[in-house]
Amino acid sequence: MHENVEKIMITEAQIAKRIEELAAQLDRLYEGRKPLVVCILKGSVMFFADLLRQMKTSVEMDFMVVSSYGNGTVSSRELTIKKDLTMDIFDRDVLLVEDIIDSGNTLYQLKKLLNARRPASLNIITLLDKPQRREVPIEPEYTGFVIEDEFVVGYGLDYAEEYRNLPYVGVLKRSVYEK
């Protein structure tokens, strides 16, 4: 375990097992269709790659970079699009893949923006959800794990750009961000 990690919250094996279940559900949902699956960089990269490899549905991929967080642990409200989609989502079945929903501000604004482009459908899947922290009404269609209000890193999730490559989701030691 990494020295700055307090405890492992979700192990590699637990993540892999949950992804198999979610992939099977998505295969049923999108049967006979070809969804455009959108990775919200950077935090979703591991989840996106592992999830899509478990799905049998043929998919197309696209990537977006949005920011509402800066470098710290406190959410801000402004959504900035740093990299937009390369594909037209009009009349497409779009699946947004997110790492974690915290206040919900990021996805709430992103969903509004993408819906204005008139996709045939827009679903959200998130690896992690912290419902206790919600400030705006947004519910993902699919969730990997509902977690307590703790700051977590690993499996794509960062603190100041570090820890993304840990293979598990762990709770970051408070001493790392409270000094």
Ligand code: IMP
């Ligand atoms: P929201 O807009 O408050 O829902 O924030 C969502 C974004 O904040 C996520 O996509 C993450 O990038 C970041 N975030 C929220 N909670 C955590 C956490 O516990 N660890 C790492 N990043 C987090």
Ligand code: MG
């Ligand atoms: Mg993120």
